[in-house]
Amino acid sequence: MFRLGLLKVGNGLKMVKNKKDLKSPHRNRSLTGTRPISRIRAKGRNIRVIVRVRPPSNREQGENFSNVLKIVDDSTIVFDPKEENVPFFYHGVQQRYRNLTKRPNKNLQFTFDRVFSHEACNNDVFECTTKELIKTLMNGYNCSAFVYGATGAGKTHTMLGRGDDPGIIFLTMRELFKQKDELSQERHFEIEVTYLEVYNETVKDLLNPGPALELRENGQYGVIVAGIQVHRIDKSEKLFDLLEQGNKNRTQHPTDANEESSRSHAIFQVCLRMKIISTNEIRLAKLSMIDLAGSENGAATGYSGARFTEGVNINKSLLALGNYINGLAHKQRYVPYRDSKLTRLLKDSLGDNCQTVMIANVSPSSLSYEDTYNTLRYAIRVKSIKPNMQKNIVRSDTKLSHYVNLVDKLEKENEELKLELSLLYQQKNNETVTKDEPDPKLQTELQALYAEKRKLEQDILQLHNLRKQLNEESDAKLNGICTDTPDREYEHPRSLNAIDHLVRQIVNLQKDPVLLRERNEQLELRLKQFIEKTPHLKQVAQLDDSQVASTTANSKAECLQKVLDLREGEMQMCYQLIELFSKVLKPSILQLRSHELASEALISEYQGLVRQLQDIRSVTWDDESTVQTPIPSTDSAISSATDVTVESEENMSNKQKLLEKLNNTLTLPRKKSRITSIKTIMAEGGVMRPYASAIFSEIFHSVLLICHILKQN
Numbered sequence: 168m169f170r171l172g173l174l175k176v177g178n179g180l181k182m183v184k185n186k187k188d189l190k191s192p193h194r195n196r197s198l199t200g201t202r203p204i205s206r207i208r209a210k211g212r213n214i215r216v217i218v219r220v221r222p223p224s225n226r227e228q229g230e231n232f233s234n235v236l237k238i239v240d241d242s243t244i245v246f247d248p249k250e251e252n253v254p255f256f257y258h259g260v261q262q263r264y265r266n267l268t269k270r271p272n273k274n275l276q277f278t279f280d281r282v283f284s285h286e287a288c289n290n291d292v293f294e295c296t297t298k299e300l301i302k303t304l305m306n307g308y309n310c311s312a313f314v315y316g317a318t319g320a321g322k323t324h325t326m327l328g329r330g331d332d333p334g335i336i337f338l339t340m341r342e343l344f345k346q347k348d349e350l351s352q353e354r355h356f357e358i359e360v361t362y363l364e365v366y367n368e369t370v371k372d373l374l375n376p377g378p379a380l381e382l383r384e385n386g387q388y389g390v391i392v393a394g395i396q397v398h399r400i401d402k403s404e405k406l407f408d409l410l411e412q413g414n415k416n417r418t419q420h421p422t423d424a425n426e427e428s429s430r431s432h433a434i435f436q437v438c439l440r441m442k443i444i445s446t447n448e449i450r451l452a453k454l455s456m457i458d459l460a461g462s463e464n465g466a467a468t469g470y471s472g473a474r475f476t477e478g479v480n481i482n483k484s485l486l487a488l489g490n491y492i493n494g495l496a497h498k499q500r501y502v503p504y505r506d507s508k509l510t511r512l513l514k515d516s517l518g519d520n521c522q523t524v525m526i527a528n529v530s531p532s533s534l535s536y537e538d539t540y541n542t543l544r545y546a547i548r549v550k551s552i553k554p555n556m557q558k559n560i561v562r563s564d565t566k567l568s569h570y571v572n573l574v575d576k577l578e579k580e581n582e583e584l585k586l587e588l589s590l591l592y593q594q595k596n597n598e599t600v601t602k603d604e605p606d607p608k609l610q611t612e613l614q615a616l617y618a619e620k621r622k623l624e625q626d627i628l629q630l631h632n633l634r635k636q637l638n639e640e641s642d643a644k645l646n647g648i649c650t651d652t653p654d655r656e657y658e659h660p661r662s663l664n665a666i667d668h669l670v671r672q673i674v675n676l677q678k679d680p681v682l683l684r685e686r687n688e689q690l691e692l693r694l695k696q697f698i699e700k701t702p703h704l705k706q707v708a709q710l711d712d713s714q715v716a717s718t719t720a721n722s723k724a725e726c727l728q729k730v731l732d733l734r735e736g737e738m739q740m741c742y743q744l745i746e747l748f749s750k751v752l753k754p755s756i757l758q759l760r761s762h763e764l765a766s767e768a769l770i771s772e773y774q775g776l777v778r779q780l781q782d783i784r785s786v787t788w789d790d791e792s793t794v795q796t797p798i799p800s801t802d803s804a805i806s807s808a809t810d811v812t813v814e815s816e817e818n819m820s821n822k823q824k825l826l827e828k829l830n831n832t833l834t835l836p837r838k839k840s841r842i843t844s845i846k847t848i849m850a851e852g853g854v855m856r857p858y859a860s861a862i863f864s865e866i867f868h869s870v871l872l873i874c875h876i877l878k879q880n
């Protein structure tokens with residue numbers, strides 16, 4: 168069923184009959200009656216496709232087969248051309264209707280780079296195909312030539328030829344050696360060849376028959392055949408011997424179309440290494456010449472067993488080759504080449520970096536109608552590959568020193584790059600760390616502020632507490648001791664100077680505590696603002712705060728220790744004075760009493776003083792023995808003293824004893840060891856000191872009173 172539609176052609180519209188024709192205007196028949204199949208003709212010249220039509224075989228000639236190929240010109244061929252309309256007359260009248268029993272002709276026109284008729288010999292083909300490749304090869308490009316076609320289409324004949332018509336391998340190699348000889352003054356050549364076959368997906372060395380060889384892929388050299396024997400040749404004669412030897416080893420079996428059908432793909436590779444003497448340039452190039460196994464229609468052949476397996480493998484690998492070519496033609500991102508050994512081996516002999524010639528061999532006979540059609544379609548697909556050529560050039564020097572210098576240079580460059588990289592890493596790490604760490608400038612400023620604060624705290628403490636306290640105490644002491652101004656002035660050097668000396672050692676008396684306090688307050692405000700502005704320095708500030716607190720505590724402890732040392736000295740002095748005055752007071756009281764000059768008030772005061780001393784006596788120190796001297800009661804002591812004055816001489820010894828008792832009573836125990844424990848001092852010294860001072864004042868008062876009485880009498 169046909170569907171009608173409109174197809175845009177040029178500026179106008181054209182009626183089309185079916186859906187297929189809607190897809191592309193190229194599907195429409197041309198005005199000449201042939202369909203222009205060469206629509207995907209490649210513009211590039213890196214791949215050239217040649218069609219060679221072989222002469223019809225004896226069988227084809229003998230049987231009633233028609234010719235399905237018509238060569239229009241050097242590059243155009245028509246498959247299944249339309250037959251000329253032979254006028255059909257019925258009863259002498261030309262009929263207008265065609266013969267409906269006859270199959271319509273395909274009449275497909277193909278355009279290739281060159282089309283050779285059955286009259287062309289191998290040399291003609293060579294001149295137009297691989298001869299050009301030699302020039303390319305000499306320039307350092309990879310080249311490949313492969314023959315494709317159905318079984319019996321003339322592939323092996325094209326490649327190998329026969330005695331009177333040598334094949335293109337022979338002709339190409341002869342040309343290669345010819346050009347080599349011509350260029351021998353300019354270049355040094357090294358030519359190595361390998362010859363292998365792919366049969367039933369196994370690779371075999373045709374020049375060194377043995378077990379199947381493995382394919383390996385190398386990043387530098389691509390796909391390589393592990394274990395293949397490489398033959399270095401310098402004469403063309405040697406090559407021909409090798410080729411003959413290889414062809415004998417090739418797998419062949421007769422088919423319907425060919426009694427000597429090759430059942431494997433044969434790959435002949437020539438590796439060319441050229442060194443251009445003037446420039447020391449090295450050019451590497453590879454020429455691959457591939458004789459593909461003939462494609463066949465398995466169903467049509469009716470083979471079974473080994474022949475069938477061969478056919479399947481041949482078709483499979485040719486299909487993989489077709490897909491690979493299709494991928495290249497459509498510039499696919501990934502071109503499948505692992506599907507068969509053949510495509511793996513030809514990976515670098517097709518597509519990019521390679522100049523390729525494909526020779527499509529076809530039979531002209533209608534006996535091979537399908538095969539010829541398929542071959543032509545396959546060939547036109549190959550034509551669409553547009554590879555990008557790359558020259559395989561390696562710069563070189565004859566001198567080893569060049570390589571040494573090159574290696575040195577590269578190593579140096581490598582070291583420099585490594586260094587640069589490590590510096591960049593370092594810089595990056597530093598940047599990361601700096602982001603988290605505070606600015607060192609700010610940190611230094613903060614630390615300076617805290618250092619100042621610590622010093623101020625210390626000074627304030629020392630000035631305020633110690634100096635003030637010691638001065639007050641010094642004044643109080645002088646007031647208690649000195650009876651008049653001259654006495655005070657006399658005592659001053661001994662007591663106050665000692666204290667001031669100590670104070671001077673501790674604090675700088677020139678500093679004003681008020682100013683220091685003000686400065687400290689300013690500093691604290693500044694620190695607060697500083698931390699508000701830079702919160703990330705809070706931790707640093709907290710650390711410094713704790714250091715300030717620690718410094719303050721240490722300063723306080725030092726001050727306290729010094730105060731206590733001073734007090735200890737004072738205490739010692741007090742005890743010495745009490746002892747001294749008690750020696751004066753006791754005889755004075757006795758003397759006054761004997762002369763009846765002691766008033767009741769004086770005696771009462773004296774008794775009170777003795778009682779107080781008894782209380783002092785009961786105090787024990789940390790470092791003293793707890794054993795106490797028995798102390799007589801105050802009353803008994805006084806009464807004893809009173810009795811002494813009225814008794815006889817006999818009783819005087821008793822009085823003396825009593826006086827001694829009184830003397831003992833008034834003698835305070837001397838403190839022998841230095842008080843070191845601040846806690847003990849605070850606990851005991853703090854209580855003891857005012858108590859001792861009070862007694863000291865009492866004694867002074869009593870002594871002064873006695874002195875006054877004695878002076879009056």
Ligand SMILES: Nc1ncnc2c1ncn2[C@@H]1O[C@H](COP(=O)(O)OP(=O)(O)OP(=O)(O)O)[C@@H](O)[C@H]1O
Nearest residue numbers: 221222318319320321322323324425428429460461
């Ligand atoms: N151009 C030619 N001129 C003369 N004879 C030819 C030509 N091409 C092919 N022949 C002959 O046709 C026969 C089959 O050719 P050939 O062996 O080369 O085919 P083939 O494509 O290699 O087949 P297969 O794939 O089966 O090996 C051979 O006898 C060969 O001599």
